[in-house]
Amino acid sequence: MKEVEISAADKAFIESTKKTISAARAAGQVDAKTLKEIEAAAAGMKEVTKKVNTARMQKMEAALEAAIAAAKQCTDDCPAAWEEVEEISAAKSREEGRD
DSSP states (O other), rough: OOOOOOOOOHHHHHHHHHHHHHHHHHHSSSHHHHHHOOOOHHHHHHHHHHHHHHHHHHHHHHHHHHHEEEEEEEEOHHOOOOHHHHHHHHHHHHHHTTT
């Protein structure tokens, strides 16, 4: 299954967050301002993760629907087609459990 692309804005946000955390580590201690920046970054990361997970779930749902349609149309080597349905369904279930 193809990975979900992260937007340029989300990539920039992630890079900014990494820099903030690196600066805090380099200082050896975290002041109140840096702690607030890290907390804001963590809250923002939840939103990025939610968008990525939603897009991934939509792709999995589409792949599952396509696999089911193909399996229903199958006239030769149908067990393999239904095995694909089972594999995608299992992957989707695992992904849903990560939320």
